[in-house]
């Protein structure tokens with residue numbers, strides 16, 4: 001039982017991080033119908049911002065940790081907006097394949113610029129949040145895990161409000177549903193797209209810091225694997241669907257953790273992906289996605 | 297009010313409009329009729345800024361709006377109820393209406409416009425919390441018109457508002473269109489395949505065929521035109 005709860009907790013915190021990344025993939029797909037492959041590298045940049053800003057602040061305090069988190073979110077929001085503005089926007093309206101290839105190029109650009117600037121050697125991530133470990137009837141709860149889960153939960157509630165409770169959030173949903181109709185009511189699509197990139201990238205930045213807290217070493221290629229997992233989670237939930245991305249990420253985090261704790265742990269990724277393929281065979285549009293023919 | 301001159305539009309290699317000119321006077325209802333693929337929707341979309349013409353111009357209240365982005369054109373006071381309604385199906389009726397007022401900052405004006413919309417389409421008021429995609433076809437059309445009215449347009453374009461709607465509701469919707477024009481003084485450009493109805497409520501009409509205006513005149517005259525009768529009015 002303790003074992004089970006322990007895995008549940010681990011799975012939850014891993015899933016929460018995947019969710020923070022997956023949301024950005026799914027929101028951008030929602031408004032632009034393309035996968036921003038550079039998103040996982042924005043996540044990496046978030047971890048590095050957390051590393052440098054966290055290094056300047058006293059370690060092991062909540063306010064220091066939150067300040068580093070906020071800096072990573074703000075920095076990544078700006079980065080996401082700039083990437084869209086300078087790289088993707090000029091290609092908008094052209095063939096989707098061009099943008100996809102450009103996104104892959106952007107991803108490689110960020111990874112190798114990262115190696116150039118930060119070096120390829122992994123660095124130890126500082127304990128920016130209080131890092132106590134509590135033992136509860138054999139259950140080991142690290143403060144870092146609690147921080148991850150709480151921060152992710154707060155951010156997701158905040159996102160829910162941003163998307164459903166604000167005018168620009170409603171406009172974002174309107175653009176995702178029908179960009180032409182959105183323009184006809186006076187919505188400036190460019191502004192909504194910038195907003196979407198900013199929001200998604202900020203969440204990825206937070207994800208980067210939280211990931212680094214629990215897997216405490218960072219390097220310029222650290223985004224690749226979690227980014228791929230989060231992308232799969234977004235597809236699993238139904239790409240373009242916000243609650244779907246969160247759900248898909250939690251399922252993926254859980255499956256991965258439980259398989260990892262079993263005797264098949266060597267095959268954890270293979271098994272996790274096999275389950276996903278199985279689900280997608282039965283629900284091709286993802287768990288919460290609704291199938292619709294690609295719009296022209 | 298609106299003046300389109302020598303407008304040509306193409307989709308890649310396919311040319312859809314070839315030098316279309318038409319005008320809509322202040323406070324009038326003008327109709328644009330024509331068969332499938334004549335270029336009616338293309339005309340409206342070009343006025344709205346969703347499409348860019350290869351040549352020609354669109355002037356609104358004396359100013360050239362040809363190359364403005366769509367949201368700027370809305371801000372000038374042009375409303376567009378698009379073909380196929382294009383309501384935001386996953387949003388509620390309420391959210392659809394507030395998106396219609398996207399550019400409107402004045403809360404009192406928004407409240408006034410909502411009351412006006414509920415006055416003419418009371419069904420919308422009863423269904424405010426409902427997801428728009430679950431409305432009937434006729435109700436969706438009412439919502440599409442309501443949404444456009446929330447932008448407080450001076451000029452409104454409607455693209456086949458009778459399409460796919462129960463006959464019983466068609467007459468209601470046309471009555472409302474007349475009302476909107478009469479009470480609010482909104483000039484209207486109505487695209488219709490149902491030429492009888494369109495000629496009945498309009499004062500002036502243009503007939504579009506394969507990207508050309510082939511006929512124009514006072515609606516009352518066109519209704520008696522033998523050629524038009526044969527082609528669009530069922531003999």
Ligand SMILES: Nc1ncnc2c1ncn2[C@@H]1O[C@H](COP(=O)(O)OP(=O)(O)OP(=O)(O)O)[C@@H](O)[C@H]1O
Pocket residue numbers: 307310311312330331332333334335336337338339379489
């Ligand atoms: N997105 C598009 N790509 C290529 N060609 C198009 C596109 N949209 C319209 N066309 C072509 O342009 C021409 C005019 O189309 P348009 O939709 O303006 O006609 P319409 O008069 O509105 O017809 P309908 O009454 O069927 O709605 C048609 O030949 C059509 O095939």
Ligand SMILES: [Mg+2]
Pocket residue numbers: 336337338379455
């Ligand atoms: Mg049409």
